[in-house]
Amino acid sequence: MRVEVDLDRCTGHGICESIADDVFEVGDDGMVHITDDERPGSDRARMQQAVTQCPAAALRLVD
Numbered sequence: 724m725r726v727e728v729d730l731d732r733c734t735g736h737g738i739c740e741s742i743a744d745d746v747f748e749v750g751d752d753g754m755v756h757i758t759d760d761e762r763p764g765s766d767r768a769r770m771q772q773a774v775t776q777c778p779a780a781a782l783r784l785v786d
């Protein structure tokens with residue numbers, strides 16, 4: 724599974740970073756940067772939480 728961000732939507736709230744700071748980091752540009760966007764199945768619940776809680780609906784999971 725891969726986690727993707729739509730940078731046209733991301734407003735840099737950093738909720739995703741608070742959920743998984745090893746994957747998401749809000750840069751000085753106010754946009755999220757994703758490290759290791761290919762996630763193991765064991766990380767699905769956490770990634771789903773980030774997708775659900777992003778206030779801008781900027782994240783999605785792709786199988």
Ligand code: SF4
Nearest residue numbers: 733734736737739777
């Ligand atoms: S929670 Fe959403 S809007 Fe906020 S930094 Fe993450 S992707 Fe961007």
